[in-house]
Amino acid sequence: MSQKNPLANPFLTPSDMDDYDPNSMPVEKARQFIKQYLSPVQHTETLALRDSLGRVLAANILSPANVPNYDNSAMDGYAFNADDIIADKPTRLKVTMTIFAGKSSDIALKSGECARIMTGGMMPSGADSVIMQERVTVEDGNITFTETAKRGMNVRYAGEDLQQGRTVLAAGHCVRAADLGLIASLGIAEVSVYRKLKVAFFSTGDELAGVGEVLKIGQVYDSNRYTLHGMLNRMGVEIIDLGAIPDDPALLESTLLAAASQAEVVITSGGVSVGEADHMKLLLAKHGQVVFWKIAMKPGRPLAYGKIQGNNDNTAHYFGLPGNPVAVMVTFYQFVREAMLVLMGQANPPPLPTFQVECTKKIKKMTGRTEFQRGILFSDQDGLWKVKPTGSQGSAILSSMSLANCFIVLNESVGNLEAGSLVAVQVLDGIV
Ligand code: AMP
Ligand code: MG
Numbered sequence: 440m441s442q443k444n445p446l447a448n449p450f451l452t453p454s455d456m457d458d459y460d461p462n463s464m465p466v467e468k469a470r471q472f473i474k475q476y477l478s479p480v481q482h483t484e485t486l487a488l489r490d491s492l493g494r495v496l497a498a499n500i501l502s503p504a505n506v507p508n509y510d511n512s513a514m515d516g517y518a519f520n521a522d523d524i525i526a527d528k529p530t531r532l533k534v535t536m537t538i539f540a541g542k543s544s545d546i547a548l549k550s551g552e553c554a555r556i557m558t559g560g561m562m563p564s565g566a567d568s569v570i571m572q573e574r575v576t577v578e579d580g581n582i583t584f585t586e587t588a589k590r591g592m593n594v595r596y597a598g599e600d601l602q603q604g605r606t607v608l609a610a611g612h613c614v615r616a617a618d619l620g621l622i623a624s625l626g627i628a629e630v631s632v633y634r635k636l637k638v639a640f641f642s643t644g645d646e647l648a649g650v651g652e653v654l655k656i657g658q659v660y661d662s663n664r665y666t667l668h669g670m671l672n673r674m675g676v677e678i679i680d681l682g683a684i685p686d687d688p689a690l691l692e693s694t695l696l697a698a699a700s701q702a703e704v705v706i707t708s709g710g711v712s713v714g715e716a717d718h719m720k721l722l723l724a725k726h727g728q729v730v731f732w733k734i735a736m737k738p739g740r741p742l743a744y745g746k747i748q749g750n751n752d753n754t755a756h757y758f759g760l761p762g763n764p765v766a767v768m769v770t771f772y773q774f775v776r777e778a779m780l781v782l783m784g785q786a787n788p789p790p791l792p793t794f795q796v797e798c799t800k801k802i803k804k805m806t807g808r809t810e811f812q813r814g815i816l817f818s819d820q821d822g823l824w825k826v827k828p829t830g831s832q833g834s835a836i837l838s839s840m841s842l843a844n845c846f847i848v849l850n851e852s853v854g855n856l857e858a859g860s861l862v863a864v865q866v867l868d869g870i871v
Contacts, residue, residue: 463735465851466809470774472730473744476756477781479611480703482634488622491614493675494632495784500608502625505598509543510562514593517575517582518566519553521590529585534577538563553582562594569593601625611786615871633784639679639702639755640667641694643710643719644762647683662837663708663760663767670771674779676704686710688718695722699757700749703782706775709762712741719759723747729757735808735851738766738834742774756782763834769811769846793848795861799827802856804849813843814864826864844868 464472483497512518517534524530532553536544540559548554548565556562556569568588575582601607607625608618614632622630647661648654661683671678679702684694691710698705710719711731723729729745743759758775760767772791780788796816804810813829829842845864849856856862 463740463808464732466734466736466773469732469734469742469744470777473774473778474781476746477778479784479786480633480636480782483631484634485629485631488619488628488630491622491630491632492616492619494614494635496608496610496612496614496630497633497784498610498631499606500622500625500627500630502601502603502605502607503627504625505603506601506624507595507597507599509597511540511595512538512556512558512560512562512569512593513595514569514571515557516569516571516593517553518548518556518560518562518569519588520548520550520566521568521588523550524588526587529583530588531581531583533581536563567591567594611784613780613785617871636676636704636779636783637679637702638671638676638704638706638779639681639698640664640671640706640708641681641698642683642708643686643691644683645686647685649683662764663762666764666768666837666840667706667708667771670768670776674776674783676779676783686718688722691718692722692726695726695747696750698749699726699747699755700751700753702753702755704758704775704779705747705755706758706760706771708760708767711743711759711761719743723757723759727757729759731759734770736769736773737808737810738763739770739773739811740766742770744774761834764837765813765840766834768840772846773811791865793863793865796864797823797825798847798856798860798862799825799858801858802828802847802849802860802862804853804855806854807851809851810847810849810853812847812849813839814845814847814862815843816845816864816866826862 519532523532533551534555535552536546537555538544538560539557543561544554544563548563554563554566568590569592570584570586570588571593574586575584607621642661642663646658648658650660664680664683668678668680681694681698684690720731723745727745727747729743731743733740734742739761741761745757747755747757749755760770777788812832814826815829816824816826819825826845826847828847829839831839845866848863848865
């Protein structure tokens with residue numbers, strides 16, 4: 440790391456990095472900052488094709504052959520040579536062979552001849568075009584048609600889908616259902632992928648009780664570990680859940696070190712608020728290089744990012760998320776998810792698709808920060824997709840995340856909005 444690297448000085452204030460606003464860090468700037476420290480995990484493994492679903496390719500998939508493998512007919516019809524066509528006259532050809540899909544003929548067509556051919560059947564040598572069976576009249580073993588045929592019509596050429604030697608899928612691509620089929624169409628049975636990312640996480644707070652326990656006065660159930668478990672699971676990483684840790688320096692230290700010794704990413708929730716007398720901050724300074732931000736966003740203002748040294752040689756990326764349950768989810772989706780995709784092997788993860796839709800309710804919003812309100816996308820009576828906020832937008836109202844199917848993303852420059860305004864939305868669910 441260079442001398443200018445802010446991670447080299449854990450207590451560098453945000454204002455040193457942010458010439459826009461001395462007190463808070465714009466969302467995009469924090470993202471860019473994190474990005475410069477990320478590179479994919481080094482380990483790769485070879486998996487049977489089916490097992491590679493959701494994993495990131497570690498090597499290019501090249502087409503070992505042409506797909507399709509040979510010129511073939513796109514129709515049930517007759518294969519012929521376009522040289523036999525005489526302009527403005529009906530074409531009459533003798534049917535000398537029949538070719539089914541999966542079969543070939545080693546007899547070449549001669550002038551004046553044609554072959555009965557089925558869809559997918561291999562073109563016989565001497566033929567370069569196919570006429571649909573519906574366009575011909577068959578009589579006494581001959582066909583007649585008047586259509587002016589174009590050379591090459593109704594023929595699928597070898598390599599038309601994929602050319603031999605071409606990169607079909609590049610390293611860094613995340614394997615989806617269509618890709619499994621595509622790779623199978625090349626006859627490839629095993630693929631090289633990046634190893635699963637190991638992610639350790641724990642909650643912090645004296646007030647946390649575990650599910651199944653009886654709540655004492657002043658306690659709350661630890662829900663963050665459950666949302667984190669769900670979000671991490673969906674990303675296909677290896678999860679190491681280290682529990683809920685009270686605000687006790689010795690316990691927090693041993694847990695942090697255990698996490699950093701065995702994982703590539705460590706995530707904590709709670710205890711990173713700027714200005715708080717937190718044990719986490721001192722521990723992170725002792726064992727790593729971590730920056731603390733007040734992000735210009737709502738929810739999710741406090742956020743920490745850096746690197747932590749384990750008891751061994753292992754260094755882990757660290758994300759200190761806020762404690763508030765909605766803030767945990769928002770900061771995970773807006774910062775951690777993308778960073779983890781890079782670590783998982785996707786050098787340039789595509790940004791979350793963002794669409795403009797009409798919002799049917801008015802929205803209260805302060806300029807100067809990005810808000811991620813929880814929204815419900817719905818189809819109105821005319822089939823037009825619109826959005827409405829879920830209701831209360833407090834960062835502790837976790838039910839707003841359960842109700843939501845999208846984030847309404849309101850940029851820094853956006854202020855209060857009237858009902859009917861266009862807003863940007865990010866859809867939370869996908870089909871693949
Ligand atoms: P903190 O950032 O530690 O000050 O926490 C902010 C708020 O989030 C407090 O109201 C905490 O009780 C709450 N909180 C922190 N951790 C959790 C958790 N794991 N589950 C539910 N609520 C939490
Ligand atoms: Mg706390």
